[in-house]
Amino acid sequence: MNEPWILGQKIIMLEPRRLAARSCAAHMAHLLGEPVGRQVGYRIRHDHQISKQTRIEIMTEGLFTRKIQQDPFLEGVGLVIFDEFHERSIHSDLGLALCLDASSGLREDLRILVMSATLDTGRIAKLLTGAPIISSKGRSYPVDTRYAQPSGRPGQHRSGRTQTIVEDTGRAIFKALEQQAGDILVFLPGYREIRQVHQSLESRLPDHVHVHPLFGSLSQKDQDKAIRPSPGGHRKIVLSTSIAETSLTIQGISLVIDSGWMRVPIFSERTGMSRLETVPVSKAVADQRRGRAGRLGPGTCFRLWTEHEHQGLVAHGRPEILTTDLCDLALELAAWGVADPLQLSWIDPPPQTAFQKAIHMLKNLDALDSYGRITAHGKEMNGFGIHPRLAHMMIQGKRLGQGCLACRIAALLQEKDFINFPYDEYDADIHLRLQVLDGFIRHHKLGIPKNRVHLNVLKSVARTSHQFQSQLRATDEKTDLWQTGSLLALAFPDRICKRRDNTGTGYQMSSGSGAKLHPNDPLLKYDYLVAPTLGGAGREMQNRSATIFLAASYREHNLLQDFSGRLETLEKISWDNASQSVKARRESRLFDLTLKIDPIVDPCPDRVRSCLMDAIKLYGVNILHWPSQLNSLRARILFLAHSPQFDALPDVSDAGLTNHLERWLEPFLDGISCLKEIKPSLLTSAFLALLTWPQKQLIDTHAPTHLVVPSGSKLPLEYGEPCDDPTAPVLRVRLQEMFGLNQTPMIAKNNIPVMLHLLSPAGRPVQITQDLESFWKNTYPEVKKDMMGRYPKHYWPEDPLNSTATRRAKPRSRK
Numbered sequence: 001m002n003e004p005w006i007l008g009q010k011i012i013m014l015e016p017r018r019l020a021a022r023s024c025a026a027h028m029a030h031l032l033g034e035p036v037g038r039q040v041g042y043r044i045r046h047d048h049q050i051s052k053q054t055r056i057e058i059m060t061e062g063l064f065t066r067k068i069q070q071d072p073f074l075e076g077v078g079l080v081i082f083d084e085f086h087e088r089s090i091h092s093d094l095g096l097a098l099c100l101d102a103s104s105g106l107r108e109d110l111r112i113l114v115m116s117a118t119l120d121t122g123r124i125a126k127l128l129t130g131a132p133i134i135s136s137k138g139r140s141y142p143v144d145t146r147y148a149q150p151s152g153r154p155g156q157h158r159s160g161r162t163q164t165i166v167e168d169t170g171r172a173i174f175k176a177l178e179q180q181a182g183d184i185l186v187f188l189p190g191y192r193e194i195r196q197v198h199q200s201l202e203s204r205l206p207d208h209v210h211v212h213p214l215f216g217s218l219s220q221k222d223q224d225k226a227i228r229p230s231p232g233g234h235r236k237i238v239l240s241t242s243i244a245e246t247s248l249t250i251q252g253i254s255l256v257i258d259s260g261w262m263r264v265p266i267f268s269e270r271t272g273m274s275r276l277e278t279v280p281v282s283k284a285v286a287d288q289r290r291g292r293a294g295r296l297g298p299g300t301c302f303r304l305w306t307e308h309e310h311q312g313l314v315a316h317g318r319p320e321i322l323t324t325d326l327c328d329l330a331l332e333l334a335a336w337g338v339a340d341p342l343q344l345s346w347i348d349p350p351p352q353t354a355f356q357k358a359i360h361m362l363k364n365l366d367a368l369d370s371y372g373r374i375t376a377h378g379k380e381m382n383g384f385g386i387h388p389r390l391a392h393m394m395i396q397g398k399r400l401g402q403g404c405l406a407c408r409i410a411a412l413l414q415e416k417d418f419i420n421f422p423y424d425e426y427d428a429d430i431h432l433r434l435q436v437l438d439g440f441i442r443h444h445k446l447g448i449p450k451n452r453v454h455l456n457v458l459k460s461v462a463r464t465s466h467q468f469q470s471q472l473r474a475t476d477e478k479t480d481l482w483q484t485g486s487l488l489a490l491a492f493p494d495r496i497c498k499r500r501d502n503t504g505t506g507y508q509m510s511s512g513s514g515a516k517l518h519p520n521d522p523l524l525k526y527d528y529l530v531a532p533t534l535g536g537a538g539r540e541m542q543n544r545s546a547t548i549f550l551a552a553s554y555r556e557h558n559l560l561q562d563f564s565g566r567l568e569t570l571e572k573i574s575w576d577n578a579s580q581s582v583k584a585r586r587e588s589r590l591f592d593l594t595l596k597i598d599p600i601v602d603p604c605p606d607r608v609r610s611c612l613m614d615a616i617k618l619y620g621v622n623i624l625h626w627p628s629q630l631n632s633l634r635a636r637i638l639f640l641a642h643s644p645q646f647d648a649l650p651d652v653s654d655a656g657l658t659n660h661l662e663r664w665l666e667p668f669l670d671g672i673s674c675l676k677e678i679k680p681s682l683l684t685s686a687f688l689a690l691l692t693w694p695q696k697q698l699i700d701t702h703a704p705t706h707l708v709v710p711s712g713s714k715l716p717l718e719y720g721e722p723c724d725d726p727t728a729p730v731l732r733v734r735l736q737e738m739f740g741l742n743q744t745p746m747i748a749k750n751n752i753p754v755m756l757h758l759l760s761p762a763g764r765p766v767q768i769t770q771d772l773e774s775f776w777k778n779t780y781p782e783v784k785k786d787m788m789g790r791y792p793k794h795y796w797p798e799d800p801l802n803s804t805a806t807r808r809a810k811p812r813s814r815k
Helices: 018-032 061-070 090-105 121-127 162-179 191-202 220-227 283-294 307-311 327-336 352-364 376-382 388-399 403-414 430-443 455-472 481-491 538-543 556-562 605-619 628-641 654-659 680-688 693-702 772-790
Strands: 010-015 040-044 047-049 056-060 077-082 111-114 143-147 183-187 209-214 235-240 253-258 261-268 273-280 299-303 496-499 506-509 514-516 528-535 545-553 568-576 581-590 593-599 706-708 714-718 730-734 755-759 765-769
Touching (some): 010 061, 018 047, 018 056, 018 220, 090 111, 162 191, 191 209, 209 220, 220 235, 253 283, 273 528, 283 299, 327 352, 327 376, 327 388, 388 403, 388 481, 403 430, 403 455, 403 481, 481 528, 481 545, 481 556, 506 528, 556 593
Parallel strands (some): 077 111, 183 235, 183 253, 253 299, 514 545
Antiparallel strands (some): 040 047, 496 506, 506 514, 568 581, 706 714, 714 730
């Protein structure tokens, strides 16, 4: 602070969380023997302690983005310190990129310091154009690390289910209380698990053990309770989110219990939506948590996973810029005057696909023009320092006379849900939250049982709402809760939901994705919702439906009115495979959501015929109902086409007919819209139109349907099913009807002998052959012996070639 280059200028130090900013300021002021706000102060949302004497100003990363946007020169600032940079929040990455840009073009004298206990120093130093690396080991105490024992059940893995985490954590806490002295810090994924673990411990702990939750939206008073040392003879258990991982020393902690899970926002490039996902911690995060037990003295860390599982953890978590929604970042860059993020220096640049989705959403919100430049509306949105969706809703809400309601909705969505529900029930209705919030603000009454409300979160929502109303200057407006759906639709046009049917829990969203409510949710009675808060496991978002955590009902007439300029009316003529017919319908659509479907009474005949033809081409001609006689004709033609000297016949194979539908079938499809209407007579007429009269005569002559055998019987020739590799047709004939015939019958201009199936008197095959002459000479004597034994009353001559063929047991005697 006394170096010549910093004299007369401030040091800004960035922290990832409000609690860390307050704690660091208090600790540094204590070292100087001063109160906070003199030489060392802090600035966070809803609170600040600074003065004209302040030389070191500690602020959250998000507030720094606001500051540098308003003052790119950073007047009066000589040094910017990025603390705990290993967490790689999107605000720290953006803040560093803007700082580097400002220092290269506007403030070459500005100094930048990046700090962390687990930093990838090589990449940072390279980004800072070869900045020196300074290492300080600091002071730490040994920590005994204890892993969970293997379950002994093959294939058994850790579960991220809330109930499993709560049960495992509860057992570990009682074990630690019995085996170790000192206060306990427990790391859990989020508020839901903290609440359930707290409830499970309340009635089971001795009086001298106290439980304190610790998370971001907790009041400053309750956060300070968790941090302060326990009174003599007492112990405390602090149930914390990742807020306590860094920049924070909790007095008295010597034991850490790490559930091994964390909750992070994950952006899906496929759906264009973010979801909260419970994921295993990285090794770096696990080490940070473990280190909390050794800040004040030797400690113990209980890890609720096995040592073998630890080896499978990733070394570092993915930076938030690679996994989260980029709308906020894209708007900040547009406000900075940057259209392409690669114009700035990044450790990890924003993914192009996610960035383009963010640009598309900002254009839909009128924050950017068609060229990607920030609009006046976008600049106004950016001034609120909240997600662009919510800023857009607040501004538009004021124009609609519902600014106060819009501010309350925005505040609700900024914080955790303040209503608690039992495990087996849930009500996602935002109206319920707004009613509780309104009662609390106006009359300090809740309207629901107190044990259902997290009062600290509710107070935080009320404070945030008041701040938003002051920014928007909308404090005197009345609220109409029935406008909630319309306001939310302004911010989340891609999350307007329509119920799929009256029996299930599923909804279709205007983005094209699916969503679902809890089976007992009262919102199921509404056909339309707007769902701003979604969640679920990764597989749910990718393959099935996201879970709706918060939503509001949306009246259909409001939807039609609100989006009258964006509704599309499409006339769709498509194939319905279930009914095997062409369906013509008129659809009213909002983005990818079909709102209404009406049948088209008199659709365009050409489009209907074209659709029917496309379906036949897709599924092949076998989808048609071929009569047996027509199938037989096709088989005869295919047989001849594969024989010598018959090249002029049309290609009637499946592929040939499919490829030339326009030539033979289409002219017969006028007025037809389904397969059932293509009657056998119509199909026969269409098919026969392929053949000329000479071709028909040729087929009948050389691929006859029947042959006359020596007995005088006219027997059918079986050509089989139409196929691309036909074989000789089969003639099934009783052996006795062939007496006197030496050569196998020939067809196809006497080129191909038929396949004879010679039958016994009972009609069973005794020989299959294409060489009748060889059969008489070589095989018949043995067959004759067998037949005489089986059928002694039948005629079995010694010389079949000079015997009379018969259809009877014996030939008629000549008179």
